[in-house]
Amino acid sequence: MTWAEARMLAYGSARPIGSRSVPFDDAAGLTLAEDLRTLRPVPAFDTAAMDGFAVSGPGPWRIRGIARAGTAWRGMLASGDGVEISTGALVPSGAVAVLPKELASFADGRLLGPEQPQGRHIRRMGEDAAAGDRHAPAGTRIGPALIGLAAACGHDTLPVRPRPRVGLLVSGDELDLSGVPGAGRVRDALGPLIPALVAELGGETVSSRHVPDQPAGGLAAAVHA
Incomplete structure (x- = not known):
């Protein structure tokens, strides 16, 4: 059998590795099985992009409450109303913009500041991504950034393909497996190199064995074993 024929036979015999879902702690270094x-x-939700005041209509504004990240103000703003708000907080219904804190002042108990354009300093719901948007295709290797993205997208686990498991056979009567090779001998470099290469590519070497050239047929027997 020629080398080209052997390669075609190997490719034809390959089958996809099955997939499973794993928690984030176990996902790094694996590959996505699905998009x-x-x-x-x-x-x-509509969220404040600045610390300041969510306001409705032109000022001055009457402050109706406080909205913090994780603690929403549930009322509805009418024209001339505002609420103190922090970055990341839910923008109250009726708010048209967020007045940054550094532009705000108070007089006679009312909030003053320049009128802001409609939607200023408000990150709208779905502005970064709509539900169902694809952010990484199947086959992407999973790293820290992708895990953080998956969490931001609402996932708790990821569908992955397990690491390919590799059995290594190194052949050759001339090989010394350790130390400085003797006269007429060659130090095996592939045995130590290939497991590191497999790991770098996302696989796992589960066994490594040296197979002498003699007796004839020993390599074939080792492959079948």
Whole structure:
């Protein structure tokens, strides 16, 4: 059998590795088995992009409450109303813009500041991604950035393909497996090199064995074993 024929036979015998879902802690270094998509819009709600005041209509504004990240103000703003708001907080219904804190002042208990354009300093729901958007295709190797992205998209686990498991056979009567090779001998370099290469490419070497050239047929027997 020629080398080209052997390669074709090997490729024809290959089958895809099955997939499974794993938690983020076990996903690094594996590959996605499916496209990574958002489960909900990102951001999931209209959110303040600045510390300041969510306001409705022209000023001055009457401050109605406080909205913090994780603690929403549930009322509805009418024209001339505002709420103090922090970056990342849910923008109240009726707000048209966020007045940055550094542009704000108070007089007679009312908030003053320049009128902001419609939508200024508000990140709208779905501005970064709509629900169902694809962010990484199947086959992408999973690293820290992709894990963070998956969490932001609402996932708790990732569908992955397990690491390919490799059995290594190194052949040759002339090889010394350790130390400085003797006269007429060659130090085996592939045995130490290939497991590191397999690991770098996302696989796992589960066994490594030296197979002498003699007796004839020993390599074939080792492959079948």
